[in-house]
Amino acid sequence: MEETRPPPFDQSESTWSHNSGRFHADGDGSRGGARIQGLKKRGHGNRSWIKIDQNGDSKVLELDKATIMRHCSLPSRDLRLLDPLFIYPSTILGREKAIVVSLEQIRCIITAEEVLLMNSLDGCVVQYESELSRRLQSNKEHSDDLPFEFRALELALELTCLSLDAQVKELEMEIYPVLDEMASSINTTNLERVRRLKGHLLALTQRVQKVHDEMEHLMDDDDDMAEMYLTEKKQKLEGNPLSNLCFQKNTLFDTKALSKSAPVSPVASISGEHKLQRAFSNILSSSRHGSFMSSSNGGENIVQLEMLLEAYFVVIGHTLSKLSSLKEYIDDTEDLINIKLANVQNQLIQFELLITAATFVAAIFASVTAVFGMNFEASVFDYSYGFNWVLVVTGIFCGLVYFSFLIYFRHKKVFPL
Numbered sequence: 001m002e003e004t005r006p007p008p009f010d011q012s013e014s015t016w017s018h019n020s021g022r023f024h025a026d027g028d029g030s031r032g033g034a035r036i037q038g039l040k041k042r043g044h045g046n047r048s049w050i051k052i053d054q055n056g057d058s059k060v061l062e063l064d065k066a067t068i069m070r071h072c073s074l075p076s077r078d079l080r081l082l083d084p085l086f087i088y089p090s091t092i093l094g095r096e097k098a099i100v101v102s103l104e105q106i107r108c109i110i111t112a113e114e115v116l117l118m119n120s121l122d123g124c125v126v127q128y129e130s131e132l133s134r135r136l137q138s139n140k141e142h143s144d145d146l147p148f149e150f151r152a153l154e155l156a157l158e159l160t161c162l163s164l165d166a167q168v169k170e171l172e173m174e175i176y177p178v179l180d181e182m183a184s185s186i187n188t189t190n191l192e193r194v195r196r197l198k199g200h201l202l203a204l205t206q207r208v209q210k211v212h213d214e215m216e217h218l219m220d221d222d223d224d225m226a227e228m229y230l231t232e233k234k235q236k237l238e239g240n241p242l243s244n245l246c247f248q249k250n251t252l253f254d255t256k257a258l259s260k261s262a263p264v265s266p267v268a269s270i271s272g273e274h275k276l277q278r279a280f281s282n283i284l285s286s287s288r289h290g291s292f293m294s295s296s297n298g299g300e301n302i303v304q305l306e307m308l309l310e311a312y313f314v315v316i317g318h319t320l321s322k323l324s325s326l327k328e329y330i331d332d333t334e335d336l337i338n339i340k341l342a343n344v345q346n347q348l349i350q351f352e353l354l355i356t357a358a359t360f361v362a363a364i365f366a367s368v369t370a371v372f373g374m375n376f377e378a379s380v381f382d383y384s385y386g387f388n389w390v391l392v393v394t395g396i397f398c399g400l401v402y403f404s405f406l407i408y409f410r411h412k413k414v415f416p417l
Helices: 011-019 027-044 067-071 076-079 123-138 148-184 189-218 222-227 229-241 243-256 264-295 299-372 385-411
Strands: 046-051 056-064 092-093 098-105 108-109 114-118
Touching: 011 046, 067 076, 092 189, 092 222, 098 148, 108 123, 108 148, 114 123, 114 229, 123 148, 148 229, 148 299, 189 222, 189 299, 222 299, 299 385
Parallel strands: none
Antiparallel strands: 046 056, 046 114, 092 098, 098 108, 108 114
């Protein structure tokens, strides 16, 4: 029995589906029609994708959202993960016919036969396209144990881990000299640089942690790993005639359902085709369940993907440990700075106490001289050296008071002398 595959990508089809959804308004409704048309363009407009097949050949296509959803059997929420207008953390999802990969700048859809890569001018995207094409073309004559989807997934993980590790090394080269300089010289410029670098460190740690958690989640769930064996599921689907018949029927029905030009009768859809589709869907779901159970029970297949994930899990774990060490070094430097600032503050307090004691003693001496400087008659003025003796005695008394303060401070251990 011939195999019915999903309809190939065609630029004219995607353009037709995009143009068929346009809305035109005249008169007073022109402004509202322009808004609706703008929304539809943002939601269903064509985007640039790079298609890489099993032979390593790549080409750029302009595809709309509906065409990708129909071809890869993906819901709309999965495509939102790949949309550059939305900000989502790193995610790897296994679906019936595809693997949705959103790792940093690498956003792609991996099927059993091809890779649809979100076209971008980013260096990681260009490197992924060239490296995957090179590996696929070089492995044409050599047998590879990994299926096509795992080789594409492995390259995405490899480039992501290398990119994150390179960013961590660059941050280390920038932040270590700044921390060493700030430990010896505390100023506003160095503090501002450390604050900026610490913000970059926290943001990078969150990104690395998300990739780490996503890989750990995949390794902990056997069903998710079994879901990613697209080649095996495709071979089982091709080898089962009943499943192949169900696949043909569902493909035809999905094509009719997504066609916007052909009207659908509500009565016919409820009475005839809807019941037939429900029956075939039940048969197909039971066959899928059986294939998933066999895949999950097959320890070899799951171990094959698990070993692949573990290899890069160790790499991303090492990167995360370097970020943790860098954060600890920043915390240690902050503690050292706080200790130095506390020491300077204590020295200022000690100096302030000495100045306060000296001010008190000087006030006593000034009060005595102020009293004898008043215009009144006293017998002490009858002696030529009387006023000098008053100054000497007052100075000695003030000196004793000041030293008594110092002895008291030392006794109370306010500061060592």
